[in-house]
Amino acid sequence: MSAPARSRETHRVRRWLRALGGVAAGITLAALCMLAVVMLLNAGRGPDAGISAHSGLLAAVAGTLWLAILTAAIAVPVGVGAAVYLEEYAPRTRAWRFLASVLANLAGVPPVVYGIAGLALFVRGMGLGPSILAGGLTLGVLTVPRVIANSRRALASVPESLRWNALALGATRWQVVREQVLRAAAAGIVKGCSAALVRAVGAAAPLLIIGAASFTTFAPVSPSDPLTSLPTQIFAWTARPQAGFPALAAGASVTLLFVMALIGLVLWDIRRRHGEARR
Amino acid sequence: MKPRARSLGAACRAPPAVLAAARRGLPAMSAPACAGLLAVLTAACGGEGGRVVRVGGSSSLYPLSVAVADDLAAARPDARIVVATSGTVGGLRRLCEGGIDVSGASRPISTAEAALCRAAGIDYLGIPVARDGIAIVVNAANTVLECLTLGELARLWEPSSPVRRWRDLRPALPAETIRLFGPGSDSGTFDFFTNVVVGRPGASRVDYYQTEDDNLIARGVAGDRWALGYLGSAATVTDRTVLRTVAVDTGFGCVLPTGEAVSDGRYSPLSRDLYLYVALGSLTRRDVYDFVHHFVASAARLSRTTGYVALPAAEYGRGLDLLARTRGEAP
Numbered sequence: 001m002s003a004p005a006r007s008r009e010t011h012r013v014r015r016w017l018r019a020l021g022g023v024a025a026g027i028t029l030a031a032l033c034m035l036a037v038v039m040l041l042n043a044g045r046g047p048d049a050g051i052s053a054h055s056g057l058l059a060a061v062a063g064t065l066w067l068a069i070l071t072a073a074i075a076v077p078v079g080v081g082a083a084v085y086l087e088e089y090a091p092r093t094r095a096w097r098f099l100a101s102v103l104a105n106l107a108g109v110p111p112v113v114y115g116i117a118g119l120a121l122f123v124r125g126m127g128l129g130p131s132i133l134a135g136g137l138t139l140g141v142l143t144v145p146r147v148i149a150n151s152r153r154a155l156a157s158v159p160e161s162l163r164w165n166a167l168a169l170g171a172t173r174w175q176v177v178r179e180q181v182l183r184a185a186a187a188g189i190v191k192g193c194s195a196a197l198v199r200a201v202g203a204a205a206p207l208l209i210i211g212a213a214s215f216t217t218f219a220p221v222s223p224s225d226p227l228t229s230l231p232t233q234i235f236a237w238t239a240r241p242q243a244g245f246p247a248l249a250a251g252a253s254v255t256l257l258f259v260m261a262l263i264g265l266v267l268w269d270i271r272r273r274h275g276e277a278r279r
Numbered sequence: 280m281k282p283r284a285r286s287l288g289a290a291c292r293a294p295p296a297v298l299a300a301a302r303r304g305l306p307a308m309s310a311p312a313c314a315g316l317l318a319v320l321t322a323a324c325g326g327e328g329g330r331v332v333r334v335g336g337s338s339s340l341y342p343l344s345v346a347v348a349d350d351l352a353a354a355r356p357d358a359r360i361v362v363a364t365s366g367t368v369g370g371l372r373r374l375c376e377g378g379i380d381v382s383g384a385s386r387p388i389s390t391a392e393a394a395l396c397r398a399a400g401i402d403y404l405g406i407p408v409a410r411d412g413i414a415i416v417v418n419a420a421n422t423v424l425e426c427l428t429l430g431e432l433a434r435l436w437e438p439s440s441p442v443r444r445w446r447d448l449r450p451a452l453p454a455e456t457i458r459l460f461g462p463g464s465d466s467g468t469f470d471f472f473t474n475v476v477v478g479r480p481g482a483s484r485v486d487y488y489q490t491e492d493d494n495l496i497a498r499g500v501a502g503d504r505w506a507l508g509y510l511g512s513a514a515t516v517t518d519r520t521v522l523r524t525v526a527v528d529t530g531f532g533c534v535l536p537t538g539e540a541v542s543d544g545r546y547s548p549l550s551r552d553l554y555l556y557v558a559l560g561s562l563t564r565r566d567v568y569d570f571v572h573h574f575v576a577s578a579a580r581l582s583r584t585t586g587y588v589a590l591p592a593a594e595y596g597r598g599l600d601l602l603a604r605t606r607g608e609a610p
Contacts (some may be wrong), residue, residue, distance in 0.1 A: 241497035
């Protein structure tokens with residue numbers, strides 16, 4: 001095949017792939033929109049009487065934002081640091097391989113199991129009670145292996161030659177990591193952290209095990225306040241058979257979608273400014 | 280050229296990563312993060328500002344507890360109240376461990392539980408706050424069953440009961456399998472029902488969907504055409520199109536757990552008082568006292584909207600007297 005023909009061939013393949021990707025994205029977006037519309041229709045039916053008429057989401061939204069901040073504060077430094085150590089510094093010994101496989105397995109452990117561990121360790125063991133802090137620590141621990149796995153993938157995709165070139169020019173190990181590797185992998189690391197964080201924020205099971213409050217008269221203002229969050233509030237309202245609560249649960253679901261989108265947007269902005277711009 | 284030479288020298292003298300990190304940008308980045316985390320941790324540990332009235336216990340009382348908390352918070356926005364459910368057994372256990380301040384209970388505290396409290400050095404006060412019936416519910420689409428006798432209920436729920444299908448219960452009923460929903464063994468409703476119907480507290484078949492949350496029982500029965508369950512009647516205040524309460528032949532004919540039947544005693548074997556237990560140590564706190572006081576004072580009014588039966592006014596008067604007396608004795 002002549003060169004122009006091959007180029008035309010790849011061009012056509014690429015066009016097809018792009019169209020396929022567009023269709024897939026469209027289907028996903030349409031499904032999401034349909035979900036939101038169905039939930040909005042349900043929410044629109046509205047609470048009619050009693051307690052459900054003035055139930056609100058302030059406490060749950062505040063709890064979820066607290067959890068997001070705490071989880072990020074724990075999981076990102078620990079996770080990214082561990083990934084940098086594993087990829088850039090640690091010698092590839094048998095112990096390294098063992099550690100790496102344990103970490104990979106931990107990333108696949110179901111969130112419920114972390115909930116049980118959190119209940120024993122933070123709620124009972126450290127005596128934190130079913131508080132925002134205990135929930136944030138549990139979600140943080142749950143997120144660390146995922147952050148490590150995603151960050152390692154990003155670091156591993158940085159070409160070896162970049163490191164050799166920098167070393168050859170006299171840079172120290174840390175200079176190589178800081179100026180070259182981290183900069184090249186930044187977009188991937190931020191993306192990986194975002195994915196792990198958003199998943200943690202949407203998790204209900206570990207928080208239900210720890211003991212999330214289903215009714216509070218106030219929004220949490222400190223991490224020692226009782227644990228509330230959007231996913232657990234949705235669960236609690238779904239469980240109530242009384243009239244009005246199904247609509248509340250639907251409304252809360254829409255709100256959760258918006259809050260997750262908001263968090264995603266903030267993370268996307270960080271990614272845009274610190275990651276992809278430098279590439 | 281100079282800066283690089285200096286940093287190279289530093290890197291050669293000490294473990295490279297640690298030292299270089301200490302000299303370079305990392306501390307500048309992580310110092311605020313560490314300070315923030317520290318502040319958060321101290322705020323969490325010095326939790327004196329975060330005083331909260333912690334309410335738990337029976338799910339049969341949950342709708343009323345939530346209504347009272349909501350009512351109090353409407354009048355006093357600074358009230359900090361948390362309501363959760365764990366069943367009567369779990370609630371009283373946590374009360375006696377000091378984990379919560381107030382526990383709802385769908386039966387009086389047992390001697391074993393009282394001993395546990397005494398051993399832990401926790402004194403408590405029990406106040407009856409409302410009454411309800413244990414309702415037998417089926418799906419709204421199930422129109423074949425109008426009334427059950429106590430004998431049939433006993434046969435259905437006794438340990439290793441042979442009743443699997445509706446026909447086993449009564450030959451005229453269809454051959455569909457009965458899917459059973461009921462409270463788990465941490466529930467006061469379970470203790471009460473097994474005692475009255477089967478004859479021994481805790482004696483029950485085990486092959487049914489068990490939960491300490493009445494609300495989930497209602498949801499379960501509402502979702503299954505051939506289901507049957509029993510639960511506190513307040514949780515049945517719901518959409519009539521999904522759930523139907525079955526009458527029980529208590530010896531006064533077929534009786535539904537309506538307000539009148541529960542209060543005049545015609546539903547008597549399956550109606551009960553619901554209690555509020557509060558730790559005396561917590562009661563010395565102003566916020567806890569206010570919550571319990573508001574609970575007793577407004578229970579009659581709020582019972583009507585949440586599906587409970589109010590106690591006679593004299594009972595509430597006695598409860599308020601009891602509270603006032605502990606207030607007088609408290610230092």
